[in-house]
Amino acid sequence: MADSALDQLKRSGRIVVVGASLAGLRAAEVMREKGFAGTLTLIGDEPHEPYDRPPLSKQVLLGKADAEHTLLPRRRDIEAEWRLGVAAIGLDMAARTVKLADGDEVPYDRLLIATGVRARPWPNEAEGELAGVFTLRTREDGAGLARALAAGPRRVLVIGAGFTGSEIASACRERGVDVTVAERGDAPLVGALGGVIGAVAAELHRENGVDLRTGIMVTGLEGDSSGRVRAAHLSDGTTLECDVVVVSLGAQRNTEWLTGSGLGAGPRGIACDAGCRAFDLRGIVTDDIYVAGDVARSPHALFGYQFLSLEHWGNAVAQAETAAHNMLSESTDRRPHLWVPAFWSSQFGVNIKSVGVPSMGTEIMITQGSRAERRFTGVYGYQGRIIGAVTFDNARWLQFYERQIECTAPFPPPFTTVDRRADGQRPIPADFPDPSVPTHGPTITLSGYSPADRRIATFTPAGH
Amino acid sequence: MRLVVDLNRCQGYAQCAFLAPDVFAMHGDEGLLYDPQAEAAQRERVAQAVAACPVQAILVDELDLAATAPAAATSSGEASDG
Secondary structure (H helix, E strand, O other), rough: HHHHHHHHHHHHHHEEEEEEHHHHHHHHHHHHHOOOOOOOEEEOOOOOOOEOOHHOOOOOOOOOOOOHOEEEEOOOOOEEEEEEEEEEEEEEOOOOOOEEEOOOEEEEEEEEEEEEEEOOOOOOHHHHOOOOOEEOOOOOHHHHHHHHHHHOOOOOOOOOOOOHHHHHHHHHHOOOOOOEEEOOOOOOHHHHHHHHHHHHHHHHHOOOOOEEEEEEOOEEEEEEEOEEEEEEEEEOOOOEEOOOOEEEOOEOOOOOOHHHOOOOOEEOOEEEEEOEEEOOOOOOOOEEEEHHHHHHHEEEHHHEEEEEEEEHHHHHHHHHHHHHHHHHHOOOOOHOOOOEEEEEEEEOOOOEEEOOOHHHHHHHHEEEEEHHEEEEEEEHHHHHHHHEEEOHHHHHHHHHHHHHHHHHOEEOOOOOOOOHHHOOOOOOOOOOOOOOOOOOOOEEEEEEOOOHHHOOOOOOOOOO | OOEEEEOOOOHHHHHHHHOOOOOEEEOOEEEEEEOOEOHHHHHHHHHHHHOOOOOOOEEEEOOOOOOOOOOOOOOHHHHHOO
Protein backbone atom coordinates (compact mmCIF):
# COMPACT_ATOMS: atom_id res chain seq x y z
CA MET A 1 0.00 0.00 0.00
CA ALA A 2 1.22 3.45 -0.87
CA ASP A 3 0.55 4.70 2.61
CA SER A 4 2.73 2.20 4.35
CA ALA A 5 5.48 2.59 1.75
CA LEU A 6 5.71 6.30 2.52
CA ASP A 7 5.61 5.63 6.25
CA GLN A 8 8.36 3.10 5.85
CA LEU A 9 10.45 5.56 3.85
CA LYS A 10 10.03 8.18 6.54
CA ARG A 11 10.88 5.72 9.29
CA SER A 12 13.85 3.90 7.87
CA GLY A 13 14.43 4.91 4.25
CA ARG A 14 17.66 6.11 2.69
CA ILE A 15 17.77 9.59 1.18
CA VAL A 16 20.87 10.76 -0.63
CA VAL A 17 21.49 14.42 -1.49
CA VAL A 18 24.19 15.06 -4.08
CA GLY A 19 25.41 18.64 -3.72
CA ALA A 20 26.27 20.06 -0.29
CA SER A 21 25.54 23.72 -0.80
CA LEU A 22 22.57 26.01 -0.17
CA ALA A 23 19.90 23.88 -1.87
CA GLY A 24 21.20 20.57 -0.50
CA LEU A 25 21.37 21.87 3.06
CA ARG A 26 17.94 23.50 3.02
CA ALA A 27 16.37 20.37 1.57
CA ALA A 28 17.99 18.23 4.27
CA GLU A 29 16.67 20.54 6.98
CA VAL A 30 13.14 20.40 5.60
CA MET A 31 13.25 16.59 5.35
CA ARG A 32 14.11 16.31 9.02
CA GLU A 33 11.45 18.91 9.87
CA LYS A 34 8.92 16.75 8.10
CA GLY A 35 9.84 13.81 10.27
CA PHE A 36 12.21 11.87 8.06
CA ALA A 37 13.99 9.57 10.51
CA GLY A 38 15.95 7.40 8.09
CA THR A 39 19.51 7.71 6.78
CA LEU A 40 20.37 11.04 5.21
CA THR A 41 23.63 11.27 3.25
CA LEU A 42 24.99 14.55 1.89
CA ILE A 43 27.61 14.26 -0.82
CA GLY A 44 29.73 17.27 -1.80
CA ASP A 45 32.82 17.58 -3.98
CA GLU A 46 34.14 20.51 -1.98
CA PRO A 47 35.79 19.71 1.35
CA HIS A 48 33.59 22.20 3.19
CA GLU A 49 30.30 22.26 4.95
CA PRO A 50 27.65 24.24 3.02
CA TYR A 51 28.63 27.89 2.75
CA ASP A 52 27.09 31.01 1.30
CA ARG A 53 28.46 32.37 -1.96
CA PRO A 54 27.00 35.90 -2.44
CA PRO A 55 29.39 37.47 0.11
CA LEU A 56 32.37 36.18 -1.91
CA SER A 57 31.97 38.84 -4.58
CA LYS A 58 30.99 41.59 -2.15
CA GLN A 59 32.09 41.89 1.49
CA VAL A 60 34.92 39.35 1.08
CA LEU A 61 36.52 41.32 -1.78
CA LEU A 62 36.06 44.52 0.20
CA GLY A 63 38.03 42.96 3.05
CA LYS A 64 35.00 43.18 5.37
CA ALA A 65 34.50 39.45 5.81
CA ASP A 66 36.63 36.35 5.59
CA ALA A 67 36.02 33.86 2.78
CA GLU A 68 36.53 31.04 5.30
CA HIS A 69 33.71 32.42 7.43
CA THR A 70 30.66 32.20 5.22
CA LEU A 71 29.32 28.86 6.49
CA LEU A 72 25.54 28.79 6.26
CA PRO A 73 23.64 28.90 9.53
CA ARG A 74 21.67 25.81 10.50
CA ARG A 75 18.01 25.94 11.26
CA ARG A 76 18.16 22.55 12.93
CA ASP A 77 20.37 19.53 13.42
CA ILE A 78 20.10 17.35 10.32
CA GLU A 79 21.95 14.29 11.65
CA ALA A 80 23.48 13.61 8.27
CA GLU A 81 26.22 11.37 7.07
CA TRP A 82 28.56 13.76 5.31
CA ARG A 83 30.64 12.67 2.36
CA LEU A 84 32.59 15.84 1.74
CA GLY A 85 35.53 16.32 -0.60
CA VAL A 86 34.40 13.47 -2.82
CA ALA A 87 32.52 13.97 -6.07
CA ALA A 88 29.65 11.88 -7.35
CA ILE A 89 30.75 10.44 -10.69
CA GLY A 90 27.83 8.29 -11.75
CA LEU A 91 24.23 7.28 -11.24
CA ASP A 92 22.71 3.85 -11.72
CA MET A 93 18.97 4.48 -11.89
CA ALA A 94 18.06 0.79 -12.01
CA ALA A 95 20.20 -0.23 -9.05
CA ARG A 96 19.43 3.05 -7.25
CA THR A 97 23.01 3.85 -6.39
CA VAL A 98 25.26 6.89 -6.68
CA LYS A 99 28.89 6.18 -7.56
CA LEU A 100 31.56 8.23 -5.85
CA ALA A 101 35.03 9.22 -7.02
CA ASP A 102 36.60 7.17 -4.23
CA GLY A 103 34.97 4.00 -5.59
CA ASP A 104 32.12 3.80 -3.10
CA GLU A 105 28.54 3.26 -4.14
CA VAL A 106 25.82 4.85 -2.03
CA PRO A 107 22.35 3.27 -2.28
CA TYR A 108 19.22 5.39 -2.07
CA ASP A 109 15.45 5.12 -1.93
CA ARG A 110 15.06 8.79 -2.85
CA LEU A 111 17.75 10.92 -4.49
CA LEU A 112 17.96 14.71 -4.59
CA ILE A 113 20.36 16.22 -7.11
CA ALA A 114 21.53 19.73 -6.23
CA THR A 115 24.95 19.83 -7.88
CA GLY A 116 24.64 23.45 -8.97
CA VAL A 117 26.99 25.19 -11.37
CA ARG A 118 30.67 26.00 -11.55
CA ALA A 119 32.50 28.97 -13.02
CA ARG A 120 33.13 28.76 -16.74
CA PRO A 121 36.91 28.59 -17.05
CA TRP A 122 39.07 30.58 -19.44
CA PRO A 123 38.95 28.60 -22.69
CA ASN A 124 42.71 28.46 -23.10
CA GLU A 125 43.78 26.12 -20.32
CA ALA A 126 47.45 27.10 -20.22
CA GLU A 127 46.57 30.80 -20.04
CA GLY A 128 43.94 30.09 -17.38
CA GLU A 129 46.60 28.48 -15.20
CA LEU A 130 48.85 31.55 -15.11
CA ALA A 131 49.34 32.94 -11.63
CA GLY A 132 47.07 35.92 -11.11
CA VAL A 133 44.23 34.52 -13.24
CA PHE A 134 41.07 33.81 -11.25
CA THR A 135 37.50 32.70 -11.57
CA LEU A 136 35.10 33.43 -8.73
CA ARG A 137 32.76 30.73 -7.53
CA THR A 138 34.22 28.82 -4.60
CA ARG A 139 35.44 29.85 -1.20
CA GLU A 140 39.05 29.27 -2.31
CA ASP A 141 38.45 31.51 -5.33
CA GLY A 142 37.10 34.23 -3.04
CA ALA A 143 40.00 33.96 -0.60
CA GLY A 144 42.59 33.98 -3.40
CA LEU A 145 41.10 36.97 -5.18
CA ALA A 146 40.68 38.90 -1.92
CA ARG A 147 44.38 38.31 -1.19
CA ALA A 148 45.34 39.44 -4.69
CA LEU A 149 43.33 42.65 -4.33
CA ALA A 150 44.74 43.32 -0.86
CA ALA A 151 48.27 43.02 -2.28
CA GLY A 152 47.65 46.18 -4.31
CA PRO A 153 47.82 45.10 -7.95
CA ARG A 154 48.65 47.72 -10.56
CA ARG A 155 45.70 46.83 -12.78
CA VAL A 156 42.95 44.23 -12.64
CA LEU A 157 41.25 43.02 -15.81
CA VAL A 158 37.72 41.65 -15.42
CA ILE A 159 36.57 39.65 -18.42
CA GLY A 160 32.78 39.76 -18.66
CA ALA A 161 30.43 42.39 -17.23
CA GLY A 162 27.60 40.30 -15.86
CA PHE A 163 26.59 40.64 -12.21
CA THR A 164 29.65 38.94 -10.78
CA GLY A 165 32.08 40.79 -13.05
CA SER A 166 30.44 44.12 -12.26
CA GLU A 167 30.54 43.43 -8.51
CA ILE A 168 34.25 42.59 -8.75
CA ALA A 169 34.93 45.81 -10.67
CA SER A 170 32.99 47.73 -8.05
CA ALA A 171 35.02 46.18 -5.21
CA CYS A 172 38.26 47.05 -7.03
CA ARG A 173 37.28 50.70 -7.34
CA GLU A 174 36.17 50.86 -3.72
CA ARG A 175 39.63 49.61 -2.76
CA GLY A 176 41.27 52.15 -5.05
CA VAL A 177 42.55 49.52 -7.48
CA ASP A 178 42.65 50.36 -11.20
CA VAL A 179 40.37 48.06 -13.14
CA THR A 180 39.50 47.43 -16.78
CA VAL A 181 36.32 45.58 -17.69
CA ALA A 182 36.14 43.89 -21.10
CA GLU A 183 32.65 42.90 -22.23
CA ARG A 184 31.72 41.28 -25.52
CA GLY A 185 28.20 42.78 -25.42
CA ASP A 186 27.31 46.43 -25.82
CA ALA A 187 26.93 47.13 -22.10
CA PRO A 188 27.24 45.56 -18.65
CA LEU A 189 24.28 43.43 -17.48
CA VAL A 190 22.84 43.53 -20.99
CA GLY A 191 22.01 39.82 -21.08
CA ALA A 192 20.00 39.95 -17.86
CA LEU A 193 18.43 43.40 -18.04
CA GLY A 194 18.68 44.62 -21.66
CA GLY A 195 20.36 47.58 -23.31
CA VAL A 196 18.26 50.34 -21.75
CA ILE A 197 19.32 49.33 -18.24
CA GLY A 198 22.73 48.25 -19.50
CA ALA A 199 23.39 51.88 -20.51
CA VAL A 200 22.73 52.98 -16.92
CA ALA A 201 25.09 50.26 -15.68
CA ALA A 202 27.77 51.44 -18.12
CA GLU A 203 27.49 54.98 -16.75
CA LEU A 204 27.83 53.62 -13.21
CA HIS A 205 31.06 51.85 -14.18
CA ARG A 206 32.54 54.94 -15.84
CA GLU A 207 31.48 57.39 -13.14
CA ASN A 208 33.28 55.20 -10.63
CA GLY A 209 36.48 55.16 -12.61
CA VAL A 210 36.24 51.76 -14.28
CA ASP A 211 37.95 51.55 -17.67
CA LEU A 212 34.93 49.91 -19.32
CA ARG A 213 35.43 48.53 -22.82
CA THR A 214 32.39 47.06 -24.53
CA GLY A 215 31.98 45.29 -27.84
CA ILE A 216 35.39 43.79 -27.29
CA MET A 217 36.86 40.36 -26.66
CA VAL A 218 39.99 39.25 -24.89
CA THR A 219 41.84 37.13 -27.42
CA GLY A 220 44.70 35.95 -25.24
CA LEU A 221 46.51 36.24 -21.92
CA GLU A 222 50.25 36.52 -21.69
CA GLY A 223 52.48 35.49 -18.81
CA ASP A 224 55.97 36.51 -17.80
CA SER A 225 58.90 34.13 -17.40
CA SER A 226 57.77 33.17 -13.89
CA GLY A 227 54.33 32.10 -15.13
CA ARG A 228 52.52 35.14 -13.84
CA VAL A 229 49.98 36.97 -15.98
CA ARG A 230 51.33 40.28 -17.23
CA ALA A 231 49.16 41.36 -20.15
CA ALA A 232 45.99 40.67 -22.12
CA HIS A 233 45.46 40.97 -25.85
CA LEU A 234 42.19 42.49 -27.01
CA SER A 235 40.25 42.03 -30.24
CA ASP A 236 40.82 45.68 -31.23
CA GLY A 237 44.51 44.94 -31.51
CA THR A 238 45.53 46.61 -28.27
CA THR A 239 47.47 45.07 -25.41
CA LEU A 240 46.57 45.77 -21.81
CA GLU A 241 49.08 45.39 -19.01
CA CYS A 242 47.50 43.80 -15.95
CA ASP A 243 48.69 41.66 -13.06
CA VAL A 244 45.33 40.20 -11.99
CA VAL A 245 42.72 38.81 -14.39
CA VAL A 246 39.26 37.68 -13.30
CA VAL A 247 37.47 35.45 -15.79
CA SER A 248 33.79 36.15 -15.21
CA LEU A 249 32.12 34.39 -18.10
CA GLY A 250 29.11 32.87 -16.41
CA ALA A 251 28.60 29.34 -15.22
CA GLN A 252 28.37 25.76 -16.40
CA ARG A 253 25.94 23.26 -14.93
CA ASN A 254 27.39 20.29 -13.12
CA THR A 255 25.66 17.52 -15.04
CA GLU A 256 28.55 15.68 -16.70
CA TRP A 257 28.55 13.05 -13.97
CA LEU A 258 25.09 11.99 -15.15
CA THR A 259 26.20 11.28 -18.72
CA GLY A 260 24.99 7.85 -19.70
CA SER A 261 22.77 7.51 -16.63
CA GLY A 262 19.56 7.83 -18.63
CA LEU A 263 18.52 10.96 -16.78
CA GLY A 264 17.37 14.00 -18.83
CA ALA A 265 20.51 15.96 -18.06
CA GLY A 266 22.63 18.17 -20.29
CA PRO A 267 24.47 21.49 -20.46
CA ARG A 268 21.26 23.39 -19.72
CA GLY A 269 20.59 21.47 -16.55
CA ILE A 270 18.41 18.57 -15.49
CA ALA A 271 14.85 18.74 -16.74
CA CYS A 272 12.20 18.21 -14.09
CA ASP A 273 8.49 18.75 -13.64
CA ALA A 274 7.05 21.58 -11.56
CA GLY A 275 7.18 19.24 -8.57
CA CYS A 276 10.99 18.89 -8.91
CA ARG A 277 10.82 15.27 -10.14
CA ALA A 278 13.54 14.66 -12.72
CA PHE A 279 12.75 13.55 -16.26
CA ASP A 280 14.58 10.65 -17.76
CA LEU A 281 16.03 10.82 -21.24
CA ARG A 282 12.72 9.66 -22.72
CA GLY A 283 10.82 12.54 -21.14
CA ILE A 284 9.19 10.28 -18.56
CA VAL A 285 9.10 11.62 -15.05
CA THR A 286 10.96 9.57 -12.44
CA ASP A 287 9.41 8.69 -9.10
CA ASP A 288 12.46 8.70 -6.89
CA ILE A 289 14.86 11.30 -8.31
CA TYR A 290 14.37 14.99 -7.53
CA VAL A 291 16.26 18.10 -8.58
CA ALA A 292 16.70 21.52 -6.97
CA GLY A 293 18.75 24.69 -7.30
CA ASP A 294 20.91 26.04 -10.13
CA VAL A 295 21.14 22.67 -11.87
CA ALA A 296 17.36 22.21 -12.21
CA ARG A 297 15.29 23.19 -15.25
CA SER A 298 11.57 23.27 -14.66
CA PRO A 299 8.50 24.55 -16.50
CA HIS A 300 6.79 27.62 -15.08
CA ALA A 301 3.13 28.31 -15.75
CA LEU A 302 3.57 32.07 -15.37
CA PHE A 303 6.17 32.20 -18.10
CA GLY A 304 4.47 30.24 -20.86
CA TYR A 305 5.59 26.88 -19.46
CA GLN A 306 9.12 27.68 -20.56
CA PHE A 307 11.71 25.60 -18.79
CA LEU A 308 13.57 27.97 -16.50
CA SER A 309 16.89 27.29 -14.92
CA LEU A 310 17.75 29.98 -12.44
CA GLU A 311 21.07 30.84 -10.85
CA HIS A 312 19.30 32.60 -8.03
CA TRP A 313 19.90 32.25 -4.30
CA GLY A 314 16.20 32.45 -3.49
CA ASN A 315 15.35 29.83 -6.09
CA ALA A 316 17.77 27.37 -4.51
CA VAL A 317 16.05 27.84 -1.15
CA ALA A 318 12.48 27.66 -2.44
CA GLN A 319 13.05 24.79 -4.85
CA ALA A 320 14.89 22.78 -2.19
CA GLU A 321 11.99 23.21 0.20
CA THR A 322 9.49 22.10 -2.43
CA ALA A 323 11.61 19.13 -3.49
CA ALA A 324 12.06 17.99 0.11
CA HIS A 325 8.35 18.31 0.78
CA ASN A 326 7.43 16.36 -2.35
CA MET A 327 9.99 13.64 -1.70
CA LEU A 328 8.14 12.80 1.50
CA SER A 329 4.56 13.30 0.31
CA GLU A 330 1.85 11.29 -1.38
CA SER A 331 1.26 12.41 -4.97
CA THR A 332 -1.92 14.28 -4.01
CA ASP A 333 -0.05 16.31 -1.39
CA ARG A 334 2.77 17.42 -3.65
CA ARG A 335 3.31 21.11 -4.36
CA PRO A 336 4.50 22.83 -7.53
CA HIS A 337 7.58 25.05 -7.48
CA LEU A 338 6.15 28.26 -8.89
CA TRP A 339 8.58 30.72 -7.36
CA VAL A 340 8.75 34.06 -9.12
CA PRO A 341 12.41 34.56 -10.07
CA ALA A 342 14.10 37.23 -7.98
CA PHE A 343 17.69 38.29 -7.44
CA TRP A 344 19.80 41.11 -6.12
CA SER A 345 23.15 42.66 -6.78
CA SER A 346 25.07 45.41 -5.07
CA GLN A 347 27.57 47.42 -7.06
CA PHE A 348 28.99 50.93 -7.00
CA GLY A 349 26.86 51.60 -3.92
CA VAL A 350 23.64 50.89 -5.82
CA ASN A 351 21.21 48.16 -4.77
CA ILE A 352 19.96 46.40 -7.91
CA LYS A 353 17.05 43.98 -7.58
CA SER A 354 14.80 42.23 -10.03
CA VAL A 355 11.71 40.02 -10.13
CA GLY A 356 10.14 38.00 -12.91
CA VAL A 357 11.97 37.26 -16.14
CA PRO A 358 13.15 40.59 -17.56
CA SER A 359 14.97 38.82 -20.39
CA MET A 360 11.61 37.66 -21.78
CA GLY A 361 10.53 41.30 -22.02
CA THR A 362 10.50 43.14 -25.31
CA GLU A 363 9.68 46.57 -23.89
CA ILE A 364 10.52 48.50 -20.76
CA MET A 365 8.84 51.41 -19.04
CA ILE A 366 10.32 53.45 -16.22
CA THR A 367 7.41 53.70 -13.80
CA GLN A 368 9.07 55.30 -10.79
CA GLY A 369 12.07 57.57 -10.45
CA SER A 370 14.48 58.24 -13.28
CA ARG A 371 17.53 56.67 -14.84
CA ALA A 372 19.46 59.92 -14.57
CA GLU A 373 19.18 59.76 -10.77
CA ARG A 374 20.14 56.04 -10.70
CA ARG A 375 17.03 55.51 -8.66
CA PHE A 376 14.14 53.99 -10.54
CA THR A 377 11.82 51.09 -11.20
CA GLY A 378 11.74 49.61 -14.70
CA VAL A 379 8.87 47.34 -15.73
CA TYR A 380 9.27 44.84 -18.57
CA GLY A 381 6.43 43.98 -20.94
CA TYR A 382 5.89 40.90 -23.08
CA GLN A 383 2.89 40.50 -25.35
CA GLY A 384 0.79 43.02 -23.47
CA ARG A 385 1.53 41.80 -19.94
CA ILE A 386 4.01 42.58 -17.21
CA ILE A 387 6.73 39.93 -17.22
CA GLY A 388 9.48 41.41 -15.03
CA ALA A 389 10.72 44.42 -13.11
CA VAL A 390 14.04 45.85 -12.03
CA THR A 391 14.86 48.44 -9.41
CA PHE A 392 17.94 50.55 -8.81
CA ASP A 393 17.78 51.76 -5.17
CA ASN A 394 14.02 51.40 -5.31
CA ALA A 395 13.51 47.93 -3.84
CA ARG A 396 10.33 48.67 -1.96
CA TRP A 397 8.41 48.78 -5.22
CA LEU A 398 9.34 45.23 -6.17
CA GLN A 399 6.75 43.42 -4.09
CA PHE A 400 4.02 45.36 -5.83
CA TYR A 401 5.31 44.42 -9.27
CA GLU A 402 5.83 40.82 -8.22
CA ARG A 403 2.08 40.63 -7.60
CA GLN A 404 1.45 42.29 -10.95
CA ILE A 405 3.54 39.59 -12.63
CA GLU A 406 1.76 36.83 -10.70
CA CYS A 407 -1.66 38.04 -11.79
CA THR A 408 -0.51 38.65 -15.41
CA ALA A 409 -1.38 42.34 -15.20
CA PRO A 410 -1.46 44.32 -18.47
CA PHE A 411 1.54 46.14 -19.93
CA PRO A 412 1.95 49.07 -20.16
CA PRO A 413 0.55 49.51 -16.65
CA PRO A 414 -2.75 51.38 -16.97
CA PHE A 415 -2.22 53.45 -13.83
CA THR A 416 -0.25 56.66 -13.54
CA THR A 417 2.32 56.74 -10.78
CA VAL A 418 3.15 59.58 -8.47
CA ASP A 419 6.65 60.42 -9.60
CA ARG A 420 6.89 59.32 -13.19
CA ARG A 421 9.44 61.43 -14.97
CA ALA A 422 9.75 62.54 -18.55
CA ASP A 423 11.81 59.50 -19.52
CA GLY A 424 9.20 57.03 -18.36
CA GLN A 425 5.94 58.08 -19.89
CA ARG A 426 5.85 55.39 -22.53
CA PRO A 427 7.30 51.98 -23.15
CA ILE A 428 10.47 51.75 -25.19
CA PRO A 429 12.21 48.69 -26.63
CA ALA A 430 14.08 46.89 -23.84
CA ASP A 431 16.94 46.20 -26.25
CA PHE A 432 17.99 42.68 -25.38
CA PRO A 433 20.75 41.26 -27.53
CA ASP A 434 20.02 38.39 -29.89
CA PRO A 435 20.05 35.39 -27.53
CA SER A 436 21.80 33.28 -30.15
CA VAL A 437 24.90 35.48 -29.84
CA PRO A 438 26.92 34.18 -26.91
CA THR A 439 27.79 36.47 -24.03
CA HIS A 440 29.19 35.63 -20.61
CA GLY A 441 26.05 33.64 -19.90
CA PRO A 442 22.63 34.67 -18.63
CA THR A 443 21.52 34.15 -15.05
CA ILE A 444 18.20 32.86 -16.33
CA THR A 445 18.20 30.34 -19.15
CA LEU A 446 15.01 29.98 -21.14
CA SER A 447 15.10 26.66 -22.86
CA GLY A 448 11.52 25.57 -23.42
CA TYR A 449 9.46 25.55 -26.55
CA SER A 450 7.33 28.65 -26.58
CA PRO A 451 4.06 28.19 -28.48
CA ALA A 452 4.11 31.93 -29.20
CA ASP A 453 7.19 31.45 -31.37
CA ARG A 454 5.31 29.18 -33.78
CA ARG A 455 8.55 27.45 -34.57
CA ILE A 456 9.47 23.82 -34.52
CA ALA A 457 12.04 23.28 -31.82
CA THR A 458 14.82 20.93 -32.79
CA PHE A 459 16.21 18.87 -29.99
CA THR A 460 19.80 17.70 -29.81
CA PRO A 461 20.58 15.64 -26.77
CA ALA A 462 23.94 16.81 -25.53
CA GLY A 463 26.49 14.57 -23.95
CA HIS A 464 24.47 11.41 -24.42
CA MET B 1 27.77 32.72 15.20
CA ARG B 2 26.83 32.09 11.61
CA LEU B 3 24.23 34.25 9.96
CA VAL B 4 22.79 34.92 6.56
CA VAL B 5 20.51 37.67 5.29
CA ASP B 6 17.93 36.89 2.63
CA LEU B 7 18.60 39.91 0.45
CA ASN B 8 15.54 39.18 -1.65
CA ARG B 9 13.53 40.08 1.43
CA CYS B 10 15.78 42.86 2.69
CA GLN B 11 14.43 46.28 1.83
CA GLY B 12 17.09 48.37 3.45
CA TYR B 13 15.22 49.45 6.58
CA ALA B 14 18.63 49.56 8.33
CA GLN B 15 17.31 48.45 11.73
CA CYS B 16 20.07 45.83 11.87
CA ALA B 17 22.80 48.36 11.06
CA PHE B 18 21.43 50.55 13.87
CA LEU B 19 21.23 47.74 16.44
CA ALA B 20 24.40 45.79 15.57
CA PRO B 21 26.68 48.18 13.68
CA ASP B 22 29.71 45.90 13.99
CA VAL B 23 27.91 43.15 12.08
CA PHE B 24 25.64 44.98 9.64
CA ALA B 25 26.45 48.06 7.56
CA MET B 26 24.57 49.92 4.88
CA HIS B 27 26.37 50.13 1.57
CA GLY B 28 24.95 53.04 -0.35
CA ASP B 29 21.34 54.04 0.26
CA GLU B 30 19.78 50.59 0.19
CA GLY B 31 22.45 47.90 -0.02
CA LEU B 32 23.44 45.84 3.02
CA LEU B 33 26.78 44.29 3.89
CA TYR B 34 27.10 41.94 6.84
CA ASP B 35 29.66 39.75 8.52
CA PRO B 36 28.48 36.16 7.92
CA GLN B 37 30.35 34.99 11.03
CA ALA B 38 29.77 37.45 13.84
CA GLU B 39 31.76 37.36 17.04
CA ALA B 40 30.09 35.58 19.95
CA ALA B 41 30.16 38.87 21.84
CA GLN B 42 27.71 40.24 19.28
CA ARG B 43 25.11 37.57 19.99
CA GLU B 44 22.73 39.78 21.93
CA ARG B 45 22.90 42.65 19.45
CA VAL B 46 22.37 40.27 16.54
CA ALA B 47 19.38 38.75 18.35
CA GLN B 48 17.91 42.24 18.66
CA ALA B 49 18.52 42.85 14.96
CA VAL B 50 16.82 39.55 14.06
CA ALA B 51 13.79 40.51 16.13
CA ALA B 52 13.64 44.07 14.83
CA CYS B 53 13.98 43.32 11.10
CA PRO B 54 10.65 44.45 9.60
CA VAL B 55 10.82 41.78 6.87
CA GLN B 56 12.39 39.01 9.01
CA ALA B 57 15.26 38.57 6.58
CA ILE B 58 18.02 37.58 9.03
CA LEU B 59 18.62 33.90 9.72
CA VAL B 60 20.93 32.96 12.58
CA ASP B 61 22.29 29.57 13.52
CA GLU B 62 19.95 27.64 15.78
CA LEU B 63 22.67 25.33 16.92
CA ASP B 64 25.36 25.62 19.46
CA LEU B 65 28.38 26.47 17.38
CA ALA B 66 30.84 25.39 20.01
CA ALA B 67 30.84 21.97 18.42
CA THR B 68 33.25 21.83 15.56
CA ALA B 69 32.32 21.31 11.95
CA PRO B 70 32.97 17.99 10.26
CA ALA B 71 36.66 17.71 9.55
CA ALA B 72 37.71 19.09 6.21
CA ALA B 73 38.15 16.58 3.43
CA THR B 74 36.38 13.79 5.26
CA SER B 75 35.82 11.30 2.54
CA SER B 76 33.55 9.00 4.44
CA GLY B 77 31.93 8.22 7.70
CA GLU B 78 29.66 9.95 10.06
CA ALA B 79 30.36 13.37 11.42
CA SER B 80 28.49 15.79 13.54
CA ASP B 81 26.85 18.42 11.43
CA GLY B 82 26.81 21.07 14.07
